[in-house]
Amino acid sequence: MAEGDPGNAIETTGWLTGLPITVVGTAMNVAKGVADAAAVASATKAGAGFTLSPDEAHSLLERAKRLRDNAMKMRSSAETLTLLTPPAQDPGSVGFNQQAVKTFAAGKDSNERMYEYMVELIGRLEKALGIVHESDGQAAVDVKNVGRGAQSEGIVG
Structure with missing residues (x-):
């Protein structure tokens, strides 16, 4: 499962190693056409971890x-x-x-x-919910601008 992909399990090292957090019903799942039942089944098959609704995840x-x-x-x-x-x-x-x-x-x-x-x-x-911090969003915009070949908008150009 891709790290940082909302609705999918997030795995990192630390005290939660081996215990992924899955949030079902996220906008990303809906956009991908993944049903809540499929997300829960995927998380359950993965083994130990936490499966939360968006409301539960936001409250936590x-x-x-x-x-x-x-x-x-x-x-x-x-x-x-x-x-x-x-x-x-x-x-x-x-x-x-x-x-x-x-x-x-x-x-x-x-x-x-x-x-x-x-x-x-x-x-x-935050990763499981797909929360992107403002600096992450600005970095994504900057990368897109450079990728489009906007020569005059870069630091050097």
């Missing part, structure tokens, strides 16, 4: 974006907690502070993994 995408943003907002607080110092240099304060900082560091690492998890999920959902 929005939820993932909120979680990503929340994890990003927690980054500075999590970093600050790992820099705590004991109020005094007695063994009890130092020992407690070391344990607290170790726990906060684990929380910071967990938050960072959650952020990376959400970034990857968002990217995969």
Whole structure:
């Protein structure tokens, strides 16, 4: 299956390796004449993965974006907690502070993994939905213009 082709499974490396995301009922499937039943059957035959309707995929995408943003907002607080110092240099304060900082560091690492998890999920959902970012669309227009032989419109010409 072609990567980035809406309605088809998307496969990349990472935490979702082996678990493609398929969105049925996308405009690309309709344009190709692929029925939802055929898309579901294709995804099911492929094995493990996720098959979503466009509404489910959009809902999951929005939820993932909120979680990503929340994890990003927690980054500075999590970093600050790992820099705590004991109020005094007695063994009890130092020992407690070391344990607290170790726990906060684990929380910071967990938050960072959650952020990376959400970034990857968002990217995969956007690919499965056929969402093209503005820069991607502009690049496509530029390539088409160069391909048409528009000599005077290029950087060099």
